Amino acid sequence: MELKVLFPGFSEIIQPDNNNTRANCTCTLIKGPPNIIVDTMTAWDGPKLVEALQKNGLSPDDIDYLICTHGHSDHIGCNYLFQKATHIVGFSISHKETYFSSPDFSKGQEYVINDGVKVIPTPGHTLQDVTVIFNQDEKVYAITGDLFENEQDLDDESIWIGAGSDNEGLQRKHRRKILKLADFIIPGHGAMFAVPHMYHLWG
Ligand SMILES: [Zn+2]
Known part of the structure; x- marks a missing residue:
């Protein structure tokens, strides 16, 4: 399997007087099989998403799992493209009109796709x-959505808190968990970055 960031996300304030922002999420492909897409940007991004898949030899119907790290509009906009996939949107797991009760993310359970890929709850x-946790060549990649906004938020927590946090204590706990286990983080609104080694030593 191969991980490719199709579009690195971004977020910038465009009108400082009212804090209006321009933003889109990071969109990541894990090319398999199984083929997995993580976060589908806004509803206006269909054509460019299809084109990016084509460049990787895939069509939307080739995607087996669609995973949205959470349900915000800039992460779910093109879910409709992936008609053959199992959809995991936050804690909700579905295919067409069927909703699956297991695994139960709210109980801390994990969705294991195969030896190399699993989905874990990080509210x-x-x-x-x-x-999404992806293992390859002894390295661990974490596709975290907005648990991490970008690399800079490691040193400046006002960035991830300012981006909106429904529970800062929980977010801090899960950030710490990911920093301990991951070698690389693909954040919700920035480029992939290597986790500084000091975080792996946390007790
Ligand atoms: Zn976002």
Whole structure:
């Protein structure tokens, strides 16, 4: 399997007087099989998402799992493209009109896709956030959505708190968990970054 960030996310204030922002999420492909897409940007991004998949030899119907790290509009906009996939949107797991009761993320359970990929609950930004954990060549990649806004928020927590946190205590706890276990983080609104080694030593 191969991880490719199709579009790195961003967020910037465009009108300082009223804090209006321009933002879109990071969109990531794990090319398999199984093929997995994580976060589908806004509802206006369909054509560019289809084109990016084509460049990787895939069409939307080739995607087996669609995972949205949480339910905000800039992370779910093109879910409709993926008609053949199982959809995991935050804690909700569905295919067409069927909703699956297991695993139960609210009980801390994990959705194991295979030896290399699983989805784990990491609430905080919203109360139903999930993170995709991808293992390859002894390295751990965490696709976290807005649990991490960008690399800079490691040193300046006003960035992730300012981006909206439904439960700061929970978010801090799950950030810490991911920093301990991941070698690379793909954050919700910034480029992939390597986790500084000091975080792996936390007790
Ligand atoms: Zn977001």
